[in-house]
Amino acid sequence: MKILFDKKTIQDKVSILANQISKDYLLNKHAMFIIVLKGSIHFASDLLRFIPTINIPVEFIRVKSYEGTSQSQFLSVTSFLKESDIKGKDVLIIEDIIDSGKTLERIIFYVNSLEAKSINICTLLNKPSCRKVEVLNDKYVGFNIEDQFVVGYGLDFKEKYRNLSNIMILEESDL
Ligand code: IMP
Ligand code: MG
Numbered sequence: 001m002k003i004l005f006d007k008k009t010i011q012d013k014v015s016i017l018a019n020q021i022s023k024d025y026l027l028n029k030h031a032m033f034i035i036v037l038k039g040s041i042h043f044a045s046d047l048l049r050f051i052p053t054i055n056i057p058v059e060f061i062r063v064k065s066y067e068g069t070s071q072s073q074f075l076s077v078t079s080f081l082k083e084s085d086i087k088g089k090d091v092l093i094i095e096d097i098i099d100s101g102k103t104l105e106r107i108i109f110y111v112n113s114l115e116a117k118s119i120n121i122c123t124l125l126n127k128p129s130c131r132k133v134e135v136l137n138d139k140y141v142g143f144n145i146e147d148q149f150v151v152g153y154g155l156d157f158k159e160k161y162r163n164l165s166n167i168m169i170l171e172e173s174d175l
Pocket of ligand 1: 039096098099101102103149150155156157
């Protein structure tokens with residue numbers, strides 16, 4: 001596998017995003033972070049550690065996708081948030097990667113249904129050329145990447161490679 005972003009490049013980028021978020025949320029008393037499992041584990045924990053100055057509650061959400069009998073894909077939220085935790089909050093959703101945008105679209109729909117005041121997105125990786133639904137307000141994006149499958153730093157292929165510290169490009173020969 002080829003390295004796309006090494007540990008140092010990732011850490012530098014996460015620190016830049018954290019600084020930006022720290023500034024923007026410093027005075028916000030209604031902010032909360034929602035971490036999307038499982039792919040965001042490394043990103044979110046590094047990001048939070050780079051934000052030492054503010055106290056913001058953190059929740060987790062998980063979305064599972066099911067292939068239907070037709071070509072359509074169903075996405076369902078499998079870990080639920082309490083309405084009382086979200087209502088009136090300025091939510092920042094922390095994602096590992098945005099591909100088609102459908103996962104995020106589903107999450108935004110769900111968080112909106114709990115009456116969040118506002119929703120922003122922070123994603124480490126973004127694949128603009130793969131987008132099928134428009135969801136991104138591109139305020140907090142780490143790296144825009146090509147249409148390629150990447151693993152490591154939390155990202156998996158069939159639950160493998162999440163532990164790697166670099167982000168690697170998975171090639172046909174690795175399958
Ligand atoms: P979307 O719903 O198409 O935007 O895809 C989002 C989800 O697909 C992510 O949260 C990842 O779990 C997975 N995904 C998309 N692209 C990649 C990739 O290159 N590597 C690993 N997982 C990916
Ligand atoms: Mg995945």
